[in-house]
Amino acid sequence: MGPFLVRRLLVVVPLLIGITFVSFIVISLAPGGPLDFLEGESPDLSPEVKKQLTELYGLDKPLVVQYWSWLTRLARLDFGRSFLPDGKPVLTKIGERLPVTLLLNIVEMLIILAVAVPIGVLSAVRQGSSFDKVTTMFVFIGFATPDFWLALLLMSFFGAQLGWLPISGLRSMNWEYLSFWGQQLDFISHLALPIVVATFGGLAGFSRYMRQSMLEVVRQDYVQTARAKGLSEQVVIGKHALRNALLPVVTILGLSLPGLIGGSVIIESIFAIPGMGQLMVQSIYARDYPVVMGNLVVVAVLTLFANLFADIAYGFVDPRIRLGGRRGRR
Amino acid sequence: MLRRAGRALLLLAAGALAACSAEVEMKAEAPDATPYARAYGDTFVEASIGDIGTLIPTLASDAPSHEIGGWVYDGLVRLDKNLNNVPAMAESWTFSQDCLTLDFKLRRDVKWHDGRPFTAEDVVFTWKAIVHPKTPAPFKEKFLQIKSVEALDSYTVRVTYPEPYARSVESWQEYILPKHRLEPYVAEGKLRESPQNKQPIGTGAYRFQEWRSGEKVVLLANPDYYLGKPYLSRIVYRVIPSQATIFLELKARGVDYSQGLTAIQYTRQTEYPAFRKAYRKFRYPGSGYTFLAFNLKDPRFADRRVRQAFAHAINKRELIEGVAMGLAREVDGPVRPGSWAYTDRVKHFDFDPKKAKDLLAEAGWSDRDGDGLVEDKDGKPFTFTIRTNQGNDERKKIAEIIQQRLADVGVKAEIQIIDWASFIKEFVKPRKFEALVLGLGSGTDPDQYVVWHSSQVGPDQMNRTGYANPEVDALLERGRASCHQQERIQYYHRIQEILAEDVPMLFLYVRDALPVVSSRVRGLDPGPAGITYNFHEWFVPTPLQVYTSG
């Protein structure tokens, strides 16, 4: 395990540099710059300001120089300040958005797992049954429904028509005056619709993967062996097959991490949730390079580390990797 | 079988939606018209698509920053109901005879939000801060025209101009900044990092309370406001990035004010009784005009007959009906309808496709090979690209309709929609375009030197079309240099006549602003300036108050 860990950690740094360098070049070369955003459509804008800001931000230096100065400051954990007129430190801006995004996405992920895993397992075990068919249709419909369409329908129905749930935002007007529990309840009611929309669409991926994986596992020799040993079906499936079938799911979890941390742009903008996705989109439009880069670094670092944990977890769970190469038999 | 069940469910949902639309009724119902007494209290919730960029609006060009700025800060002068400049923090002002000196007499009862008194020193400081080379104020141009600003005493300010500047008074609507708080930061160019950008203090009707980035801004009424404490105790400015969501919030009464309904929402989706009872809709001419600009360097568009042909080919009424649902007015020039310099006695091009084709033929464009497109004498067809910016539905629709109308007279137009930053950088500034659909704000002062003078064609300057007419140049210069309205009005009338004839751009329409306000809010008095000019007088009568005042 030791050398494995070290190797993986060593990869993180060059990977980060690669990501940030490529992104920096791409976003800097994209036409337009932070100053063009500043210009509205008014005939009053001053060209002097342009020059001023260009020097201030170092935009007149060659790209590699700009990147290097950014990188060296990053090494001192100085993420810089936003180019927007609010001049806030990049970390502050990210810090304002990250918790909400993480909360929303972690809850969503937990719900998806809690629902998708049983569905996937049962579908596999009862392959071809009407249960299998119904759930297949259900999760695919969820996948096929465009997010914003579903969101607007639900908001219109539950929010505007029935008035049961708030339509947008994170908090009610009178949040500051509510009791502690009142506040928590208020949060939950605001996050209810976004989570429903996000989960409905995300069920398909996991449950199908689970089903697929389960189907493969069930056909393996060791499952037959377990049955032959006289173990009950429940133990066979629940204990032996399931554990192995979960492995690929862990992989998929790793693949969905950037989305988890990066936030969903569409859901955030429809539900007016100030999260990381919105931050990323707005800073790209405004060519707010420090924020874009900072955002990327944070997402990349968190993702890479989460992937690392996933790999370690994988290693613990899969005896083949742990013991090194022998065909697994339990 | 299961698939059918799934589809049936969807059809049911569709049916439910269709039933909801039955709410649309054409009977109007007036909101409760009881004359209530003025009362303090309640919270006012406004929705905005964009978040504010900064708490020092001097540094920003985005509308939300300026809205919040308008509440927290104040200027020497403000606009009244009819777009006239009237006293704000200045009690009165006088011009010298040669129009070069402007003296302001300031009010003595104005205090900053931290209690310190407002004096002439703050005005001098504001000017110095804005023109300082290290201050990135987007709109410093107007202050660069000033030679000096001095405090003659604590409550008198003398502004001296090297040449008469038409917009002098108007320019002092600018937010005055607190010298005692900001002075140390200006020299370093560190205004953005000052505490003012986190906890601003101003002299406006409302005091800043908090800003949750991307979520909301909260302001509280300023009890020491010199015009009297505002009646609405609290303003919450909510950031909701989706127009569809804002509308749903309006329907659910989660929001009290939205600056602009879309035309479709105004005419079709807000006509049902419950909405009309809960909200008042307003309609007044907006401050911007939408146009199709030509690049006059393009030899095809340099020929005035071609431009006039296009003017005949396009049906402005159709655009107004189709894009703005009738909620706009046609214009033939860039001056704001309702302002003192406006005139409509100028050449007007009727919708006349035949005339358009004739003019095109005169200019050398006719369909020589019968393919439905017009070509020049070398057989090259007339194709060009209309560009506009992404994120603006209205302009997109305009481009699409114009595209079709031009096709009817044999001109092929393609459309390109480009994100704002690229649009400005790659096409607008280097003038690498053939035609654009854009909008421009027409300010309250008719001086548009920066847009129409032939000298303003640098990459960062606003004469995008490349228009150069010596008579107009002279009139612009003369109009700028005078401060006597009776004299200026003649120049501007003549300019409008020439522009209408020359059509450097097709002036399409001025869209109505369509704000909507909760009906419980009283004290509004709509006029050409809109409704928010007297915001500090709005109130909610006690029996109708909804939120606990804070």
Added chain:
Amino acid sequence: MAQRARGEIRAFGRTFVRNRLAVGGGIVVAILVVLAVLAPLLAPWDPNKPDTRRILTPPSSSHPLGTDQIGRDVLSRVLYGARVSLAVGFVSVGIATIIGILLGAAAGYHGGLVDAVITRVVDLMLVFPRFFLLLAVLAFLKPSIWTIMVVIGLSGWMGVARLVRAEFLTLREREFVVWSESIGASAARVVFRHILPNAMAPVLVAMTLGIPAAILTESGLSFLGLGVQPPYATWGNILTDGKDALEIAWWMTLYPGLAILITVLSYNLLGEGIRDALDPRLRQARVGRILRVGR
């Protein structure tokens, strides 16, 4: 050997046909393709012609699916939109697959440094948040149907590459490959005749499942205003145009939404059906092949 191949196909067919949902999906997909191809014949109106006298009219006999916000016929736009949406799906997935196969094959076959580099690149691309990639590249290129196809393709090749690489890694060690190489078959020959056909099955599945994902991504891009430009209709941009008028013009959101739903659903069922039918077949087929060729 041809006999063996025929036998496999028959076995595959038998398993596939037993899966009713997949068959249904396949039929619907075929119908959609036909509709898309025949759109110019079927559409009653010019999909791009505005008619400002008939803005947002509900479905009627002359406009069976109603009109949109500048008076264009929704039915015609949905039919033409089918062409664009399906084209976007096919082409972007095609691009992704080709890139994925090339890079995955190179990595799996050559191993060593090439593999290491390519794997790093794949990891790099996977860490980028999806929309950042799309936005950044779209900021560069002028938005048009082609750029969108390329962009979606470029952001989705990683899965295929990984699949292909994995297949190559396992297959490479098989006897028949070693045997072929030992008799001097060129690398290209080995790759194309022996390895690739075996690797194709999961790739095919990935393609079928990638098409609906591309269609959904296009509609997401339209929502953000970055999709295909006017006046061209796609299901995504009809939906987006209609979202502001949801209650009064439900036809603008319902029909394209349904179209997307049905298409994506059908492709997914079809893809899954193919995968299910291929898998057990594949395992047995592989064993059979090895025994045959290796001798």
